[in-house]
Amino acid sequence: MFQDSTKTKNSVRTLPINNKLIELLIMQKNMQKEKLFGSSDLVVTNELNKPFRPDFLTKKFKKIIANYNISNFDKLPLIRFHDSCHTCATLLYEAGVDIKTIQYWLGHSSIRVTLDIYTEFSKAKLNSAKDITNVIDNEFEEK
Numbered sequence: 792m793f794q795d796s797t798k799t800k801n802s803v804r805t806l807p808i809n810n811k812l813i814e815l816l817i818m819q820k821n822m823q824k825e826k827l828f829g830s831s832d833l834v835v836t837n838e839l840n841k842p843f844r845p846d847f848l849t850k851k852f853k854k855i856i857a858n859y860n861i862s863n864f865d866k867l868p869l870i871r872f873h874d875s876c877h878t879c880a881t882l883l884y885e886a887g888v889d890i891k892t893i894q895y896w897l898g899h900s901s902i903r904v905t906l907d908i909y910t911e912f913s914k915a916k917l918n919s920a921k922d923i924t925n926v927i928d929n930e931f932e933e934k
Contacts, residue, residue, distance in 0.1 A: 802898045
């Protein structure tokens with residue numbers, strides 16, 4: 792069932808997307824026009840051009856990963872769809888994106904949720920902290 796509202800006011804947000812994703816979405820929309828019955832303002836729909844059920848991707852996610860793993864040398868771990876939110880937060884964090892931006896990206900009402908639940912411990916960040924302490928030690932040794 793499709794609904795026009797979101798779970799919370801923070802769920803309504805605009806996020807930037809890259810050009811490749813824009814191209815893919817345009818291709819998807821054009822395919823809909825050619826092959827599907829009816830019309831819709833939605834970009835991703837079922838074969839009747841109706842919204843997918845909210846649990847559709849959650850239920851199909853493991854199958855998508857399994858199908859990918861059959862035909863690819865580099866295997867993906869079998870995770871729940873929701874776990875991809877944790878992965879997204881961790882990758883953004885490790886790439887140097889600030890926590891407030893990650894909070895907005897994921898639609899959290901509280902920065903604590905983002906920090907406590909969604910960002911995993913990062914060895915890269917730990918090593919970065921070690922490097923900073925080395926720089927500080929070197930500064931003191933030079934004086």
